[in-house]
Amino acid sequence: MTGAALAAVAVGVILEDVRVFVAGGGVLALLILFAVLGGKRRPAGGEPPVRRLALARIEDLRATGGESADVPVKFRLTVAPEREDARSAYRVKTTQHINLVDLPAYRPRGIAVVEYRPDKPWDVRIVTRPTPEWSRRAEEAEIDSAPDSTLVSNPDVDEGSWCLLALLAFLAGAALVVLLFRGPLFTEVSDGDTPPGSPSKSSSTSRTFTTSTTVSGPSSSLLAFGRMRATAMELEGRVETGFVTEVTIEDRRMTVSGDSTRPPTGTFHLQTLPYELFPALVREARTTLGVRTPETWRIDITPGTGDGVGPRVRVTVTGPEGTAHLDADATARITDRRAVGERG
Structure with a gap:
């Protein structure tokens, strides 16, 4: 959670x-x-768990460090319960903080007084200040080591x-x-959502790609001399190839698309286009096709039809009067016109 x-x-x-x-x-x-x-x-009130005293043989002990006066010590013990517990001696491992002053009193094969719970025999704690009677019993007692097979531990999941x-x-x-x-986390932003001045990302990097960029600022129209070619070179570097299947140019936006599965005749290279002549084509379309107050223009460049034929350039203008377009070849020579109201 x-x-x-x-x-x-x-x-x-x-x-x-x-x-x-x-x-x-x-x-x-x-x-x-x-x-x-x-x-x-x-915790809710109730009787505390029953704990009993017993003697235990120290099989092994190891201090695990510490910067205070009480250091954690790992003990391996053989606990010998009292006769009334009706339980034989068993092995157990426990860790307890022992004061550095008292540490020399605990040594392997020595006898210590411990406190344990009959219902949880693995819950063993060394009594550091036993009563005089238990101290005397510890000094006089001799306890044999229990076999390793008698080792008990907490059956619950450990820490x-x-x-x-x-x-x-x-x-x-x-x-x-x-x-x-x-x-939402991993879907890339579409080109239509790209803010002005920010390049859009390619929609795919394996077989097809579409990427675009938008120019901003005063006098930033792509019709400015040299701006189209510079923008095309920027997009070529982004997609890491100059061979594309379509180029769309608007006043402040250029988009290129490509498909690696297309044959060479179905693509064209970005650097072969006569960008410096495109502004004249736009001016021609805006002034000669019957759109007296043109509002938008767009250049669409696609591969030509037929072997050895260069890309086809279409310039479209739109205004209150309608939409018109003209077509040109790879050298920007006009090959067809469609004024407002004409079909084709």
């Missing part, structure tokens, strides 16, 4: 989705609140396993949220 909440917050920020962000943040806040309240809640399960649950929750929002 925590992983899902954190992932929802991150997804909300990335997608700028207030609802997802608020939902994830709200769940995260509730989880923190429950954790705080759960930590402050005291390391709990940490692993918590990590897996955290990752699963995060993966679930990301999976639910995989569309």
Whole structure:
């Protein structure tokens, strides 16, 4: 749940989705609140668990370090329960903080006084300040080592396993949220959504591609001398090839498309186009085709039909009177005209 909440917050920020962000943040806040309240809640009243005293043989001990006066020590013990417990001696491992001053009193094959729970024999704690009677019994006692097969341990899932399960649950929750929002997260922005001045990304990098760029600023029309060719070279560098299947040029936008499966006759190279002559074609279309107040213009360049035929250039203008166009060859020589009202 925590992983899902954190992932929802991150997804909300990335997608700028207030609802997802608020939902994830709200769940995260509730989880923190429950954790705080759960930590402050005291266990319900009841009888404390029964603990009994016994003697234990220290099989081995190892201090694991520490910077304070009490250092953690790992013990391997053979616990010898009292006769009334009707239980034979058994092995157990336990870790307990021992003061550095008292540490020399614990040595291998020595006898210590321990406290254990009959219902949970692995819950063993060394009594560092036993009563005089138990101290005397520890000094006089001799306990044989129990075999390793008698080792008891907590049958519940250990702490390391709990940490692993918590990590897996955290990752699963995060993966679930990301999976639910995989569309908005990983879908590329379409060319129509590209803000002015920002290049759009190619729609595919394997077999086909479409990429465009928009120029901005004062006097930034692509009709300015040299602007078309410079923009075409920029797009060629972006798609890493000069062979394309279509080029569209508008006043402030240029788009190129390509398909790697097309034969050479179905493509043309960006650098072979006479960009410097295109402004004259646009001016011709805007002034001679019956569109007295042209509002928009567009140049569409596609491969020519037939072997050895260069690309075909079509200039389209639109205004209140309607739409008209003219066609030209790869050298910008006009080959056909269609004024407003003419079909073709």
